[in-house]
Each structure stands twice: as C-alpha cells, then as structure tokens.
Amino acid sequence: DTEVTQTPKHLVMGMTNKKSLKCEQHMGHRAMYWYKQKAKKPPELMFVYSYEKLSINESVPSRFSPECPNSSLLNLHLHALQPEDSALYLCASSQDRGDGYTFGSGTRLTVV
Amino acid sequence: EDQVTQSPEALRLQEGESSSLNCSYTVSGLRGLFWYRQDPGKGPEFLFTLYSAGEEKEKERLKATLTKKESFLHITAPKPEDSATYLCAVRTHDYKLSFGAGTTVTVRA
Numbered sequence: 092d093t094e095v096t097q098t099p100k101h102l103v104m105g106m107t108n109k110k111s112l113k114c115e116q117h118m119g120h121r122a123m124y125w126y127k128q129k130a131k132k133p134p135e136l137m138f139v140y141s142y143e144k145l146s147i148n149e150s151v152p153s154r155f156s157p158e159c160p161n162s163s164l165l166n167l168h169l170h171a172l173q174p175e176d177s178a179l180y181l182c183a184s185s186q187d188r189g190d191g192y193t194f195g196s197g198t199r200l201t202v203v
Numbered sequence: 204e205d206q207v208t209q210s211p212e213a214l215r216l217q218e219g220e221s222s223s224l225n226c227s228y229t230v231s232g233l234r235g236l237f238w239y240r241q242d243p244g245k246g247p248e249f250l251f252t253l254y255s256a257g258e259e260k261e262k263e264r265l266k267a268t269l270t271k272k273e274s275f276l277h278i279t280a281p282k283p284e285d286s287a288t289y290l291c292a293v294r295t296h297d298y299k300l301s302f303g304a305g306t307t308v309t310v311r312a
Binding site for chain 1: 235237249290298299303304305
C-alpha cells in the first residue's frame with residue numbers, strides 16, 4: 092500500500108459545527124502532516140507529527156485541533172471555523188525527517 | 204528568509220513542443236529540492252528529489268536538474284496528459300517543505 096487515504100473527500104459545515112477530517116497510511120511512515128491549500132496557492136504547512144508526537148505547529152488557530160491516535164492515523168478536529176477557512180486540506184506522510192513525502196487527495200472543506 | 208520562486212506562472216504548449224520550467228531558490232541550507240505534479244482538486248504527486256548541484260533525474264518525458272541556485276524541469280515532447288500544475292519545494296529543516304507558487308502547464312493537442 093503506497094497511498095495516503097483521506098476522508099471525507101468533500102465537507103460542508105456551518106460555523107457552529109464540529110467535524111473531523113481523517114487521514115490514514117500504511118507505509119510505515121513515522122511523520123504525518125496537515126497542509127492547507129487555498130485556490131491557486133501552494134500548500135501551507137499546519138502541523139507535523141513525528142513518532143506520534145506533535146513536533147511542529149505553524150501558529151495555527153486553536154479552532155483546528157490535530158490528533159494522532161497511532162502511527163497510521165491522523166485526525167484534524169474542526170470547531171467554530173470561519174468562511175475563510177474554506178480550502179483543500181491535505182494530509183501527507185514521510186519517512187523520518189521529511190524525505191519522500193506522499194500526499195493524500197485532500198478534503199475539500201467549505202465553511203458556510 | 205527562505206524563498207522559492209517559480210517561473211513562468213503559466214505555460215501553454217502545443218503537443219510535442221518541448222519547454223522548461225524554472226525554480227529558483229534562496230535558502231540557508233538546502234536539504235533537498237522536490238518536484239511535484241498537482242491536478243485540479245487533487246493532492247500533489249511526487250516526481251523527483253534532488254540533493255546536490257549537478258544532479259539530474261528523469262521520468263518518462265520529464266527531466267529535472269539542479270544547480271546551486273535553481274532547478275529546471277524539462278518537458279520533452281509533451282502530451283495533453285502532461286497538463287497540470289508543477290510545484291517545486293525545498294527542504295531546509297527537518298520535516299518542513301517550502302513550496303513555490305507553481306507553474307500551470309497546458310498542453311494542447
């Protein structure tokens with residue numbers, strides 16, 4: 092298995108809703124990432140988990156809450172989002188230290 | 204501050220018309236330069252990693268090269284299915300990639 096699987100593929104949520112994005116990989120990668128990508132812009136790093144511990148938080152607002160239950164799973168919990176948070180949310184994984192990133196297909200999030 | 208600049212922003216090619224994309228970078232210490240292809244609404248797909256000046260890698264119609272200040276992605280005899288946004292990224296710290304804005308390539312049959 093050489094894929095990163097993200098669910099759901101599309102999500103529409105209200106500003107008072109709570110939702111979660113899920114990411115799964117079975118390549119034995121020990122680093123997992125969340126990126127945010129706005130239309131016609133490059134991906135921007137949000138969080139990095141290394142060996143199931145949060146190692147990088149790029150000053151992301153607390154309405155985004157990451158979780159890494161085990162080495163294969165990564166969640167992003169969403170609460171009280173704003174319309175400007177609408178974007179493509181990408182999960183990625185890599186061997187240690189960031190070589191060989193593999194990205195998932197993303198979750199297209201729309202906040203209404 | 205690390206900077207990655209890609210040019211041109213957009214490139215329209217006729218099928219079979221070879222061309223090159225540029226990625227110039229200013230970083231404190233390069234630990235790898237990466238090329239990705241991204242189709243609309245999809246995640247980036249890994250193409251190449253280059254680590255040192257003079258290094259070259261090829262895959263089908265694509266060839267990536269690296270100098271001390273820039274990288275080129277050469278597309279030889281492109282086909283319509285090569286249409287995509289090509290992203291360049293540099294790694295200067297563990298785990299962190301800094302992406303350029305991308306070059307959107309459109310190949311007409």
